[in-house]
Amino acid sequence: MKTTLFILYGGKSVEHEVSLKTAFTVIKAIDYSKFIVYPIYITTAGLWCSLGKQPEQVLELSDLIVESNSRNAASSMGEVLIKQLSIEGKKIVLPLLHGSNGEDGTVQGLLELLNIAYVGNGVLASALTLDKALSKQVLAQAGIHQAEYLSFRYDQWLEDRSSICLSIEKKLKFPCYVKPASLGSSIGISRCEDKQQLIEGIGEAYRYDTKIVVEREVIGREIQVAVRGNDKPLASLPGEFIHNHPFFDFESKYMDKSLTMSIPAQLSETMTSQIRQAAIHAYQSLCCSGLARVDFFLDANDQLYLNEINALPGFTNFSMYPVMWEKTDGTRYSELIEMLIDYAFMRHAEKQSIVYTR
Known part of the structure; x- marks a missing residue:
């Protein structure tokens, strides 16, 4: 019996294009002998659209983009819920x-209400990991070392710009990095050397x-670790991108064809072990799963600073996350997708034992 797999991609987010690339790679890698695949495209306006054709016909990235006849998000979602997500069976x-309106717990909350199993982090972990300010607070409580930082709301900026600039100059000094609290792919981030x-x-x-x-800017290497699993997560060998960019921004990550991966990263056995343990500690501290x-x-000086946790990392064939697993234990891309699906079913099954009445 095949499992019905609904793939949500696109989204009302500045990371829309990144999501398209991820979905294209995943759809091409799925084992269709095991899964019946329903791609569901979400437009930049938040409208839900069924692909309306067999996934085997997806040959180009543009094949994943379809138009919706609905006038608003509610009606478009309703149509997809009734015609597709209500299908019986496994x-x-x-x-x-990626990013807002999808990686932040919003879609996860909808799926929880529908009681449908889904891959990846739950509502709390999704919201926490995307909000850099809140995740830093939780990680600090867990005793995880991070670079010094400050966080400000927009209303605070409007009320007293001078005090905010002064506090940044005194505590963090220059250069420093300014980031939107809830966004990924290095979008909206600036490296600042003066006022x-x-x-x-x-x-x-x-x-x-x-x-x-x-x-505060940390001068050093950028090391990444892939983590997977639920209650007993596993950490991959660390990896790093080799590049000459002083600031690894969106263009550097996605446009630079000269980027090379070093997996495993050239580290001592002691440091490799320390980084892997720290990754699992951070993962569990933020209630991550999948x-x-x-x-x-x-x-x-071999001082380790946690930068951030990405709950839905890049997932193309050339993204660090799947490549790290292949280099660590030989897990192929298609196998990794199925592992993540298995984790999701296990978590969903555990939740079914929870009692909601007295």
Whole structure:
């Protein structure tokens, strides 16, 4: 008996294009002898659209983009819920939505209400990991070392810009990084070397969010670890991108064809073990399940700083997350997808034992 697999992609997010690339790779890698696949595209306006054709016909990235006849999100979602997600039998949802309105717990909350199994992190972990300010607070409580930072809401910025700039200069100094609190793929992030750049960077970050995080710069290597699993997660060998960019921004990540991966990263056995343990500790501290990528900085004195946790890391054939697993234990891309689906079914089955009446 085949499992029905619904793939959500696109989304009302500035990371829409990244989601399309992820979905395209996943759809081409699915084992159709095991799954009946229903791709569901969400437009930049938040409208839900059924692909309306067999996945085997998806040959180009543009084949994944379809138009909706609905006038609003509610009616488009209702149509998909009635015609597809209500299908009987064994089914699961694979949300491949990067960033806002998908990776932040919103879609996960909907799927919880529908009582449908879904791949990846739950509502709490999704919301926490996408909100850099809140995740930093939780990680600090867990005793995980991080770079110094400050966080500000937009209303605070409007009320007293001078005090905010002064506090950043005194506590963090220059250079520093300004980031939207709830966004990924290095979008809206600025490296600031003086007050004028700081003001411009803050203005840029507030274009994408109503809360920002400002961090002290850490000079060092950027080390990544892939983590998978539920109650007893596993950490991959650490990896790193080899590049010459002073700031690894969106263009550097996705446009630079000269990027090379070093997996495993050239580290001592002791440091490798320390990083893997720290990744699992952070993963569990934020209540993660299914998968996440944990990013660190490692300075010249071998001081480790946790940078952030990405609850839905890049997932193309050339993304660090799947490649790290292949280099660690030989897990192929298609096998990794099925592992993540198995984790989701296990978590869903556990939840069915919870009693909701007295």
